[in-house]
Amino acid sequence: MTDQESQRRQEDSPRRQRAEAKRDPTEWHGHRIVTETDLGAVFEEDDAARRRRSSMRRIRHGVVLVVLVGLVAAGVVVALGLARGDISLGSAEAIPKPTSTCPTGPFDYQDPSAITVNVYNSTTIDGLAGAAAEQLRSRAFAVRDIGNREGGSSARTAIIVSGEGGRANAFTVQRAFPDSIYVADEREDRTVDVILGTAYAGLVPPERVDITPAGLTCAPEDGATPTPSPAPTAP
Template sequence: MAEEPSGRRARARARRDPTEWHGQRIVTETDLGAVFAAEERDRRALTSKRIRHGVVLLLLVGLLGAAAFTAVGINRGDIRIAALEPTPRPTETCPAGPFDYQDPSSVTVNVYNSTDIEGLAGTAAGQLRERAFVVAEVGNRSVDPTGMTAIVVSGPDGKANAFTLQRTIPKSVYVVDKRKGRTIDIVLGSGFSAIAPAESVDKAPGGLVCFAPATPAPTPAPAK
């Protein structure tokens, strides 16, 4: 039987193509190089992906740690964020009263330090406790005025308590806010040194002081 032309053509192609042997594909060096190159690319891509994931994880852990540190600092009063604290401002109309001086043991006060003087709030709180005031909270608070003695803050129901504290801390100024109850705040400035001695406190009825007294200008020396 004569051999079919298609079979002869196939064998002729096989003899011409060195990559085929009896109809089977022979793996060449070029094929192996392509496989190894693809594996190397995959390995590098996997390594790069793992590195990116590791960096993202470290950043997330760092952010969580910073957030926790900041939250603890704010809670303890070590970190102050001015945007979170309302800035007390003098009232337009100062309550004239008259208000009666209250028993200090009935006055609850929060003591805040607005300066960089370490321990200022703690010192004032200790002095107020010795005078029988009830100190509730001691911490830090930012305010706009600088160089002032102190700011006394209360709600509408705490004006008599604020008056009592103002008589105890001369040169302090009063600010009203919308809080409920009679608890008051004292925000200390760099001008504060100590509360007034007990024997010098004026206990006569009177009004609140909403603006710091003006400091007289120094008298110029006579011309020579």
């Protein structure tokens, strides 16, 4: 090859490269053009990360939804338990001890609609307080609180509790509970508590309720079957 031919080939080489560059669609004036394939390769990892984040968000939303549904269901169960008297949110109170003296009266039978009654369950029998409360309401008594109360399972039907000002109301309530006993406490209002025992099986039928004025029935100190306190004799 002559020197002249070698020189011509060297001069043609840049021209050939420029011609090939013009034919290459990814080259423009010596700069490479970024293609869709190049972008896909760069952002492929970012797309996968976005998909993972989206999947995690859906999982979190599902978990939150399940937790909310569980909380709503628990709230419904608690509300039903409170309504039936199976659950009590307040602190349980101990049953008062019987007093050594029993109010003799006589007490007149009161209008049930004027008496506020709280009904408590001292047993392990579910729904006992709620059932008794419904029966009292059907007889016009104003039932306020329904719940549980500590003190052990009494073998009696019920313990009737009131303060001094509520004795006549307690007498009226006691006439609805067969074989119940009365216990006094220090409250100053006229409300009456009914603490149900394991022997409770229902109220005295309305037609058999004795409304004759009399005294309250308390537990005797020897633990025998309680008897009504005698009414004072006329002078």
